[in-house]
Amino acid sequence: QVQLVESGGGSVQSGGSLRLSCGASGYTYSSYCIGWFRQAPGKEREEVVVIDSRGSTAYADSVKGRFTISQDKAKNTLYLQMNSLKPEDTAMYYCAADPRDTTDCPVYPWMYSYWGQGTQVTVSS
Numbered sequence: 001q002v003q004l005v006e007s008g009g010g011s012v013q014s015g016g017s018l019r020l021s022c023g024a025s026g027y028t029y030s031s032y033c034i035g036w037f038r039q040a041p042g043k044e045r046e047e048v049v050v051i052d053s054r055g056s057t058a059y060a061d062s063v064k065g066r067f068t069i070s071q072d073k074a075k076n077t078l079y080l081q082m083n084s085l086k087p088e089d090t091a092m093y094y095c096a097a098d099p100r101d102t103t104d105c106p107v108y109p110w111m112y113s114y115w116g117q118g119t120q121v122t123v124s125s
Contacts, residue, residue, distance in 0.1 A: 002114045004095045009119030022078040022095030022116060025079045031051075031052070033098050033105035033112070036069065036080045038067050038091035038121075047107035048093070049080070056103045062088075085123045092118040 035050030
């Protein structure tokens with residue numbers, strides 16, 4: 001059974017930084033897409049950044065240059081380093097994964113099979 005567990009959320013002031021982690025267990029797929037999505041109150045869930053098993057990434061325009069995704073395959077952990085945070089980054093952040101052999105990971109949430117429970121990020125001005 002695949003489990004994704006996010007951690008690292010919190011409250012920061014505008015311009016601050018946070019590092020999110022997503023621990024994966026029971027995930028034995030060698031080819032996959034995995035990434036971070038977020039959902040603000042009253043808004044649809046949206047892609048933040050996705051990465052495939054070979055390391056190809058796709059960032060949302062709103063976070064390019066500020067957020068960095070990385071993965072430690074030995075620890076089965078995905079990270080999201082978030083710098084220069086803005087109030088509009090406030091949302092619940094989710095880790096999601098899908099077994100998929102591609103270097104063009106989809107950015108649509110409904111194409112991902114496995115989800116974590118989310119971690120809240122709040123940025124105050």
